[in-house]
Amino acid sequence: MSLAKAIILSPSDNVAVANGKLEAGEALPNGVPTLTVIDPGHKVATRPIAAGEAVIKYAQAIGRATQDIAAGEHVHSQNLVFEAGRMPVVPPGTALEPTEADKARTFMGYRRADGRAGTRNFIGIIASVNCSTTVCKAISDEANRRLLPLYPGIDGFVPIVHGQGCGMSGTGDGMAVLHRTLAGYARHPNFGGALMIGLGCEVNQLTLYGQRGVVSSKRHFNIQDAGGSRKAVEKAMEILAEIAQEVGQLKREPIPLSEIVVGLQCGGSDGMSGITANPALGAAVDLLAGVGGIGILSETTEIYGAEHLLAYRATTPEVAKKLDGYIKWWEDHTALHGASIDNNPSPGNKRGGLTTILEKSLGAVAKGGQTPLTGVFGYGEKVTGHGLVFMDTPGYDPVSATGQVAGGANVIVFTTGRGSCFGCRPTPSIKVATNSTLYNAMEEDMDVNCGDIASGEKTIEQMGREMFELIIETASGRKTKSEEFGYGDNEFVPWHLGATL
Amino acid sequence: MSLAKAIILSPSDNVAVANGKLEAGEALPNGVPTLTVIDPGHKVATRPIAAGEAVIKYAQAIGRATQDIAAGEHVHSQNLVFEAGRMPVVPPGTALEPTEADKARTFMGYRRADGRAGTRNFIGIIASVNCSTTVCKAISDEANRRLLPLYPGIDGFVPIVHGQGCGMSGTGDGMAVLHRTLAGYARHPNFGGALMIGLGCEVNQLTLYGQRGVVSSKRHFNIQDAGGSRKAVEKAMEILAEIAQEVGQLKREPIPLSEIVVGLQCGGSDGMSGITANPALGAAVDLLAGVGGIGILSETTEIYGAEHLLAYRATTPEVAKKLDGYIKWWEDHTALHGASIDNNPSPGNKRGGLTTILEKSLGAVAKGGQTPLTGVFGYGEKVTGHGLVFMDTPGYDPVSATGQVAGGANVIVFTTGRGSCFGCRPTPSIKVATNSTLYNAMEEDMDVNCGDIASGEKTIEQMGREMFELIIETASGRKTKSEEFGYGDNEFVPWHLGATL
Ligand SMILES: [Ca+2]
Ligand SMILES: [Ca+2]
Ligand SMILES: [Ca+2]
Ligand SMILES: [Ca+2]
Ligand SMILES: [Ca+2]
Structure with missing residues (x-):
């Protein structure tokens, strides 16, 4: 061809x-x-x-x-x-339409007690604070050694650890965002069960989670109460044995495609991002929206300049207004920190053919296809509804994807022109190359090659359909390249807001 | 007794x-x-x-x-x-004086090419950005499996990974602090060698380090250039085999005590912190200062209110002025973020017997003993000189200790009343309990029990001398409890300043 x-x-x-x-x-x-x-x-x-x-x-x-x-x-x-x-x-142009047959299709997922659908069956070991991180990792290592071989129905024990949780104000945006993110992971449908571990004296107290029903009382404890690191690991193994007994028996079952929630990411973009991979992903999102699923567009700093077009696609004035509120917040936030949200094409962008800020941002927005915008959510908020929604996040990939997963994304699709090394357990991350040079150089990391669009082998619509099918297969258990390598234990990076004290 | x-x-x-x-x-x-x-x-x-x-x-x-x-x-x-x-x-009171014999003593350390002294012989695998974190961990896992058994003279391969490096302004405080911190670790005397790994398209480019002589050109590379995750691990193994060949032959040798640099930390404080462990650590610092070593007092938010007394102990007006500058910065910084640096005794503190803000902060400052303040440094800056110095850091333990280690601390001493789980490879961290209840409950995590002061078994001076001796033994290779458990790969948390974009 x-x-x-x-x-x-x-x-x-x-x-x-x-x-x-x-x-x-x-x-x-x-x-x-x-x-x-x-x-x-x-x-x-x-x-x-x-x-x-x-x-x-x-x-x-x-x-x-x-x-x-x-x-x-x-x-x-x-x-x-x-x-x-x-x-x-x-x-907006006409969104790619699914067939009537598509609308009746299912994927093979896990039905959770709260009604949501999981695409994986992990057990989470969640740290409230950096001080319990090493113990959480020791617990998940030990559980993967001792318990996992006994329960082939479990995909693994996953440590969810980070640098925050103390030395911060107990009120305000920083704490609200951290709490929402950790609670979102603890409740994530890809976790059949979760155990939260604190140190004991941190600002981000475990009681904030137990009280709100995130984890039942016997499924969280503090290292200080357990008598130290080794005793905490032993205590956790007893609790996890009980959780594993229950979670290990769960089986995949047919679930409507409308319960797939896809987080859309791009990072390490190149000149082809907005031309191949992002529009193709947009076509997949149009199909997903057509069957009632959710696509989450994010990365507010990267869509800046095109927000009025997203607002134009909003299904209600409230949705448009909420989006506008986040844009204004970012203008204030970046000004406060002496940073710039100005996304004007750089001289390099201009040499590459981009003329206007709008054109550049539209390349990022292209991931959202042509379907209407049905909702706008804050960072890490639980997403609801159907079709395309927006979640306010920074553009920085690990922080943005962490917010989407906290909000309930059960699949991530990540486009990249330069090559990305990313995974975000418990959610599988499909990595899409914008060009064949990258795909061939990093084939062990890339799941999809949108270079086939540039080569004329496939149209954007064809590639969108392929990605839609791959999303369904991945939701049903097909492993992504990043899952095969073992990505995802180090890419949980909750948005850091507020002063470190 | x-x-x-x-x-x-x-x-x-x-x-x-x-x-x-x-x-x-x-x-x-x-x-x-x-x-x-x-x-x-x-x-x-x-x-x-x-x-x-x-x-x-x-x-x-x-x-x-x-x-x-x-x-x-x-x-x-x-x-x-x-x-x-x-x-x-x-x-200030009279500082505890070392004996003449103390002044001639040595510890058994590693002499590095830049003249500094190491207390451990690790090899570091340092991530420029969160996107190279999983590869850095895979590299160090593989090196610990394949290379470490061949080189018993190496203490281990240590991943230095974090959540930052992109989605940030390329200029300003956030980038300056991250760069200083990573460069400080790459050059740390407890690393016999280091390999830096980037993704390739991040803001925090590896060239910023190579150009400044932090790591030689063949000792850093990008995953995108290596052809992906697996190929990056294989490429790293070749480079590490060369580094290990060299570093594995290094031997401990006698080094004057004046080259011990101790970072002072307290976290999870209780009513006894300022009465037992902190004054005893202060006595150890007086002894260390007396033999020409360095003690680094930090945690600006925790000494707030007592800074004029530290300034009074400054050896020059410039030292006092620099300290004052950091205090003013914090007042502005916390106001900007709607947070408070007001360290006034809480109702609980008052019930516990603390009357004034000064009294509370003096409990933290007590870690610095009575010796003069000879220098003041920014976060992660290389510390120089002799005696007690101050480094501006937040009070949050992992962030504070990361700054001290970046600045060259080759031993950390960490006092705690509630119990702390902390380690900061490549630097050993001695953990000191303020009370016997904690010590007995978490003996597997605690190296020293200052409850012996409250029980009347030991005086502050006696315990200070014991800690001084333990610092020397630890510097000479004695393992701390946290090293035995495996702490330190997750507690590298560079101070996060500026907006995430
Ligand atoms: Ca991005
Ligand atoms: Ca092809
Ligand atoms: Ca060297
Ligand atoms: Ca502290
Ligand atoms: Ca005793």
């Missing part, structure tokens, strides 16, 4: 993106010849665009033509301008 | 502290009978104190008598007031 010379990201677009260098006179996918050389990643008009008309990419106005643009002409800073807040919003 | 009924913390004090409940008429250590019942932890006058006269505890004025106080009378809020900034500063 011949290389796709240029890619039209959405049927309503009036530009194509060059996939490799285009010589003058080369035909675009719609047959129009280029008028000049077009560099890789740069835009070229697929039809005439009149001065003042919107330039459409990702089915969205990314700016306005400052002069008449001919079909086949290079579109960039010389003839395209972005006017913040003054661009017409183009209605 | 009978229970010490009350403890006089310093010869110049005019109050004693009740050790358990004193009945009316019981004799204080100087023979004076109490006039009333004195509750545990509360103060009692050892001689008459006139109205307006300073009340002296820790050889320091903790406040002023508001009325005449008789010998044997209870001293608390009813007759003692603290006037911030208006208290006379009492010259």
Whole structure:
């Protein structure tokens, strides 16, 4: 199959993106010849665009033509301008639709007592504070040695450990976020059971969890009460033997696809992220939304500049307003810390063909497909509903994915152009390469190659369908590359807010 | 030996502290009978104190008598007031002096190429970013399995991993602190060699370290360049085999005690911390300072309120001024985050016998003994000089100790009243119980029992001498309890400053 010379990201677009260098006179996918050389990643008009008309990419106005643009002409800073807040919003393109048969399909998952669906059957050993981390790891090591061989129905004992939990204010955002995150993991449907371990004198007291029904009283204890590290491990083994007895008997059963909750991530992006992997993931999310499942878009710092388009897709004014509130929070938060949320294309981005901030952020938003935005959630909040939702998180991958998993994501899909080493137990993480060079270099880490889009072997829609199927298979127990390597015990990084005292 | 009924913390004090409940008429250590019942932890006058006269505890004025106080009378809020900034500063007490023989003594350590002295011979596998954490752990696991048995002269391969390194501003305090901390570990004298591993696309680029001579070029690489997780582990094994060949031949040799650098920590404090373990550690620090070694006092939030007394002990005005600068920074920093640095005794503290903020903070400062303050350093900065120095850190133990180790601490001594589970490889951490109840409950975690002071079995000076000897033995290779359990791979927590993006 011949290389796709240029890619039209959405049927309503009036530009194509060059996939490799285009010589003058080369035909675009719609047959129009280029008028000049077009560099890789740069835009070229697929039809005439009149001065003042919107330039459409990702089915969205990314700016306005400052002069008449001919079909086949290079579109960039010389003839395209972005006017913040003054661009017409183009209605979203048509979301890829699942078939009627898709809507009746199931995956093989674990039904939990609270009604939610798990895609794995782990047991969690959760630290309230850094001071109980080494004991939590010793407990999970010992349980994986002594108990796991006895219970093949259990996927493993997973330590959930971190650097926080004390030396912090007992009230305020920092504590609220930590509490929500740990409680979200303790209750996660991929954990058949969980044991929380504290030191005893920390700010983040275990009683905050027991009282709220996160873990029953016999399923958490403090090392100081147990008489130290070794005794804590022995005490934990007794409790875990009981938990394992129960959890080890659980079996996968058919569960509607509507109970799949996919966290969307991108990290180590490259020029192809917004052209191959992210739109393909968006197509998979459209299919998932069509069967009633949930896709969680996040990384507020990376979608900044395109938030009004997400808001335009919101199903209610409240959803749009909530999103706007998070954007304002970030503007204040970054200003307070002397940091910048300004996502303007860098000189390197511009050389790569990105003209406007909106265009750049749309590449990230592309992971969310074209489906309406049905809800907006705070970091680590339990996500509910159906279709595409937004969760406010930083763009930093481990912190963002930790929030999504805390919110109930039972599958993560992570696109990367540079290559990512990531896993987030108890949730499987499917890693998607944006280009074949990366895929071939890091095949042992990458589950999907979206370089097949650039090579012309597959369309975005075809790859979206493949990813949708892989999500279902993964939810049903197929291991991801990162699970095979053993990722996920070190990537639990709850968002750190507030002063360390 | 009978229970010490009350403890006089310093010869110049005019109050004693009740050790358990004193009945009316019981004799204080100087023979004076109490006039009333004195509750545990509360103060009692050892001689008459006139109205307006300073009340002296820790050889320091903790406040002023508001009325005449008789010998044997209870001293608390009813007759003692603290006037911030208006208290006379009492010259420090006499520091415990080492003998002439002590000054000629050595410990058995490792002499490093940069001239510094190590107390352990580890090899570090250091992550630039959370994204390379799992690979760093896989590398150290594999090296401990394959290489360690071949080189008995190596103490082990230690992963130094964390949650930061990307999703952060490339400039500013957050990055400066992370860089200083990682560079400090890479250069730490307890590492005979180090290998740094990055992912490749992170903000915290490995080149920032190579360029500054932290690790030679062949001793750091990116996973993206190596071709993924498994290939990175294999590549690392080749490099580590070379490093191990060199490091495995190193031998301990006699090194002057002046090259011992002890980080002072307290966490999980109780009412006895400031009465037994901290003053005893202070006595050990006086001895260490007397032989030219370094003691690092830290935990700025915990000494707040007593900083003017530390400044009074400063050897130069610059040292005092630098300390003052850090205090002002904290006042701004906590205000910015809506947190409080106000260390005023809580109602529980008051019931326990603490009257003033100064008294409370002096209990923490007691770890620094009576010796002059010779230097003040920023978080993770390389400490230099001799005697007592201060390093600005939060009070949160793992974050504070990480800064001290980055600064070159080759021994940590950690006092605790509630029980602590802590280790900080590559540096051994001696754990000191403030009371016998804790020591007996968690004997497998505690190295020293300062309950022997409260029981009257030992004086503060005797216990200080014992700790001084244990520091020397530990520096020479004696394993601490936390090393025996395997602490230290999870307690590397660099201070998190700035916004996560
Ligand atoms: Ca990201
Ligand atoms: Ca292929
Ligand atoms: Ca070396
Ligand atoms: Ca502390
Ligand atoms: Ca004893």
